[in-house]
Amino acid sequence: MSKIIVYDHANFEGVSREFTSSVSDLVNENLNDCISSLKVIGDPWVAYSDSNFSGSQFVYEEGEYATVEWNDSFSSLEVVTEDLMNPQITLYEDDNYRGRSIVLTTETNLAFGSFHDMASSHKVQRGAWVLYEDSERGGAQMVARASRDVPVYDWFNDKVSHVRPLKPGKFIIKSEILWDMKEEHVKSVMIDSICGLNYGEHEQSFSTELFREYTGSITDTFNFSSSTQVTWGTSFSVDVGFIKAQQNFSFSNTFNVQRGGSNTRSEKKSIRISLPTKIAPHTKLTVNVLRKEVDVKVPVKLTIKTGSHIIVEFGEYRCESGNSIITEYKEEKI
Incomplete structure (x- = not known):
């Protein structure tokens, strides 16, 4: 079973709670905008800046995080339930899955190729992915997941520089x-x-x-x-x-x-x-x-x-x- 343990202070101190299923609003758990460190066991989790799994996104794979990005800014948590063993994503140059496309199955730095800052939509065939604004996993993030195709990127349009699949938890x-x-x-x-x-x-x-x-x-x-x-x-x-x-x-x-x-x-x-x-x-x-x-x-x-x-x-x-x-x-x- 995948689970996340969150703490309201850095270095795993202070009040802590353990979750094994997604939490749409941390206000109901008395943990809104207070998480400062966390531990993940099993498959990855996505932390959102807003309730109902919206706003800025931050992904945490299995491990311990003594500090987190956007300290004290998380309002919802979602466990990744996709099968992450054999990932595949297709990026499209234009909205609504049109124009040139590229199919990826492994982590790729798009800055080294012809699709840098070109993607405007995507379809995930398998697994779950993180799309980054900057190369080397930098900048803003967008989580891409199977069965959640995105036809229009809006603010993320023509900004994807790095793509990587999420890794499953330990076997x-x-x-x-x-x-x-x-x-x-x-x-x-x-x-x-x-x-x-x-x-x-x-x-x-x-x-x-x-x-x-x-x-x-x-x-x-x-x-x-x-x-x-x-x-x-x-x-x-x-x-x-x-x-x-x-x-x-x-x-x-x-x-x-x-x-x-x-x-x-x-x-x-x-x-x-x-x-x-x-x-x-x-x-x-x-x-x-x-x-x-x-x-x-x-x-x-x-x-x-x-x-x-x-x-x-x-x-x-x-x-x-x-x-x-x-x-x-x-x-x-x-």
């Missing part, structure tokens, strides 16, 4: 591993071999005990779908404790996912190998040290919530473990 991601669709491949790889030979006619006794240390590794990776809405660097956890309970392998209980990275860890595995005390006549005894390598792949359902919007998509968790060390004994006549 809240819930992961669910679909174990019924798990794929697992297991193979054994020999990493060492120890031999005992008895060429004699009689059974021989041995008291040899070997202590060896081997290093295995565990690699956790998570692959997102090609069309994922998860932004680069976003982190969340995947509970993979089930796989540890199902198999006698050293998997992580929880895998922390960060888009663009993987989690690899190496562990040393100590194993004590004892040769049998008796080797039969004319017998070669071989002790093979094996690493059991397990490759598990399983789909993961991601429920991604940002503000009031929920998206469901799928990724793949993969764990490659080579940390299980076992021994195998073989006897051959010689």
Whole structure:
């Protein structure tokens, strides 16, 4: 849920109130023209200088604002409810969506192109945008939102110099591993071999005990779908404790996912190998040290919530473990 917390003094001091829905008139909340700092959690909010969402506009994305523009001048607050994941806006040179046009999907400084101070109307296909009078996000602002097309700019006509889409709040991601669709491949790889030979006619006794240390590794990776809405660097956890309970392998209980990275860890595995005390006549005894390598792949359902919007998509968790060390004994006549 998106919310805004407002304070009547700077630096988050004084009287405070928390809102989760738009407020058309702060007079009714005893907070008119007194807000001096605020915090936003989730999707952006628009603060207006006048009641009923009119007058000058100021946009606040998720974060903390120890001071605000137009201190003590806000009379209404509106939460942005549009889906902000895939924005698009069309600017038109003339009123009523006529003349030359330009389609934008990312932040653009129009001062570097041929549409600087040219826009007179717009249509927002997706998301919500801020239009600025000056380049580098300067000057007066106008918020442009989907389903709220503006055919005539009036005072803002031929003044748009910079345009940017509003960003959604931080993602809240819930992961669910679909174990019924798990794929697992297991193979054994020999990493060492120890031999005992008895060429004699009689059974021989041995008291040899070997202590060896081997290093295995565990690699956790998570692959997102090609069309994922998860932004680069976003982190969340995947509970993979089930796989540890199902198999006698050293998997992580929880895998922390960060888009663009993987989690690899190496562990040393100590194993004590004892040769049998008796080797039969004319017998070669071989002790093979094996690493059991397990490759598990399983789909993961991601429920991604940002503000009031929920998206469901799928990724793949993969764990490659080579940390299980076992021994195998073989006897051959010689």
